[in-house]
Amino acid sequence: MEFDDIKNLWQHQAEQTLPPPENVLQKVKLHKQKILQNLLRTVIQLTATFAFILLLVLTIKFTSPVTYIGIVVMLLCMSIYAYITYQHYKLLSKDFSTLPANEYISTLKQTYIARQKFLQNGTLVYVLGLSFGLLLYLIEPISFMSPFWKIFSIVATIAWILFATLYLAKRAMKKEFDRFDEMIKHLNELNSRM
Secondary structure, three states, rough: OOOHHHHHHHHHHHOOOOOOOOHHHHHHHHHHHHHHHHHHHHHHHHHHHHHHHHHHHHHOOOOOHHHHHHHHHHHHHHHHHHHHHHHHHHHOOOOOOOOHHHHHHHHHHHHHHHHHHHHHHHHHHHHHHHHHHHHHHHHHHOOOOOOOHHHHHHHHHHHHHHHHHHHHHHHHHHHHHHHHHHHHHHHHHHEEEE
């Protein structure tokens, strides 16, 4: 290739325009808001479910103490999961805009890593604990059912837990991780320009 060919190629190459910093920051803010909305929604749903189960316990008299143990296990799992999720919400909702860009990115990465660990490990423990509590709870109601409905109830419950854990939770985690990745990517891009 001759110098003139390289020069022509260089001149014909489209000039890459970088988006203004305000647009990048707006994208970061949007991703952060989506994550915060999901965290808050999770806390609200767990709190409402907790209240409903508590109302159930107060209005229905169960004969087996195992049923009450199962309910306590489920309430305990929901409380811990909601508390940790709320702590992540508070951490992420802090205003880090006064920090230097490198510190903000570092803080965001630390939050992301903590959230990843919790979702990957904590969700498994949560599901196992909730499933164990549900199993204990269901012993009494299932004992009054015919064999067909016993099997149907157990299969439907296990199917729902597997679907919620293996599909819905994985999909939600991926969305959240993608949003964190996008936020970090946009901030790194903005930081490298400055």
